[in-house]
Amino acid sequence: MSFARQMLGATQRRAFSASARQASKVTVLGAAGGIGQPLSLLLKLNPRVSKLALYDIRLAPGVAADIGHINTKSEVKGYDATQSALHEALEGAEIVVIPAGVPRKPGMTRDDLFNTNASIVRDLAKATADAAPNAKVLIISNPVNSTVPITAEVFKSKGVYDPKKLFGVTTLDVVRASRFISELKGTDPSDEKITVVGGHSGATIVPLLSQSGYSLEGEKLDSYVHRVQFGGDEVVQAKGGAGSATLSMAMAGARFTESLLKASQGEKNVIEPTFVESHLYKDQGVTYFASNVELGPNGVEKIHPVGKLTAHEQGLLDACLKDLKGNIEKGVKFVKENP
Ligand SMILES: NC(=O)C1=CN([C@@H]2O[C@H](COP(=O)(O)OP(=O)(O)OC[C@H]3O[C@@H](n4cnc5c(N)ncnc54)[C@H](O)[C@@H]3O)[C@@H](O)[C@H]2O)C=CC1
Numbered sequence: 001m002s003f004a005r006q007m008l009g010a011t012q013r014r015a016f017s018a019s020a021r022q023a024s025k026v027t028v029l030g031a032a033g034g035i036g037q038p039l040s041l042l043l044k045l046n047p048r049v050s051k052l053a054l055y056d057i058r059l060a061p062g063v064a065a066d067i068g069h070i071n072t073k074s075e076v077k078g079y080d081a082t083q084s085a086l087h088e089a090l091e092g093a094e095i096v097v098i099p100a101g102v103p104r105k106p107g108m109t110r111d112d113l114f115n116t117n118a119s120i121v122r123d124l125a126k127a128t129a130d131a132a133p134n135a136k137v138l139i140i141s142n143p144v145n146s147t148v149p150i151t152a153e154v155f156k157s158k159g160v161y162d163p164k165k166l167f168g169v170t171t172l173d174v175v176r177a178s179r180f181i182s183e184l185k186g187t188d189p190s191d192e193k194i195t196v197v198g199g200h201s202g203a204t205i206v207p208l209l210s211q212s213g214y215s216l217e218g219e220k221l222d223s224y225v226h227r228v229q230f231g232g233d234e235v236v237q238a239k240g241g242a243g244s245a246t247l248s249m250a251m252a253g254a255r256f257t258e259s260l261l262k263a264s265q266g267e268k269n270v271i272e273p274t275f276v277e278s279h280l281y282k283d284q285g286v287t288y289f290a291s292n293v294e295l296g297p298n299g300v301e302k303i304h305p306v307g308k309l310t311a312h313e314q315g316l317l318d319a320c321l322k323d324l325k326g327n328i329e330k331g332v333k334f335v336k337e338n339p
């Protein structure tokens, strides 16, 4: 058995035969970055991926040459920074993952990235709408609360928007929430599944501990919630100006991509938290919201309601909705004013 195959679990090994039946091309835009490189590596190790297309404005062919030596079945191709190469990278993609854009430095909020990343995401969304209008699009670039609405507006303007196929990747919030509670409770983090709803920045990140049967009180609860809401800042501080979370994000992005592939390859009950166009708080003017979503062959199958909340969680949710509304409106306005 090959080394790469030995590294996979039994479930993943079984998926080798599934992948032989179904071809799935995944395209990564921003593939040479801090997230893009380890994410592309993890996707190369995933037997559900048959083709991996790596695009960036720099270094993508080099990253592809490197990853392409790994002895798993998928084909890897890197693309230069031209519009025709971008088009080719996108053509036929089932999934397009977008981690392109600049990361934070200490002292910045995710919203401070808007001015740079909004136009990067808008332009990549245009190219995706043209070359891969039916692809499932996964937005990692921050601020996710605004870059997802930006992508939706671009797809709408080109007449190809399908709300079931656009996802803001909020998996890392759930990964952190699970890890941080396990540190407090001495449990195995891989057994923890803490629901996190809302959006992906500061107060819009709302962990719902009570739904997992936990009841932290007072300062313990406040510091847990703060750590989940500002986990990204911990990494930004620790990296001291050299960027934000990349490796944990790559893991989270690879997990979300794998869940979409599982669902499209026929697996049932695949549920992930993700930021999507949502009916849950539409009556309050909040048109996108992250909650647990059941995934199916066409993307979003069912948006789960938020469920029962404690009074404390309701307070967090109210604060979240206020911020989120502004973030979403900012993204929509940007595309209207800068088409
Ligand atoms: N959704 C989430 O949970 C998380 C999101 N992020 C966000 O992901 C983004 C990327 O972060 P890193 O990988 O650390 O940054 P990075 O700077 O290391 O990499 C970004 C890559 O994007 C490329 N790029 C820039 N403009 C491009 C364009 N027009 N087309 C294609 N590629 C382009 C750059 O050349 C670079 O290789 C940031 O906006 C960051 O805030 C980071 C962590 C978690």
Ligand SMILES: O=C([O-])CC(=O)C(=O)O
Binding pocket: 103, 104, 110, 142, 172, 231, 232, 233, 235, 236, 244, 245
């Ligand atoms: O904090 C950041 O800027 C990057 C990010 O979104 C995260 O780590 O959750």
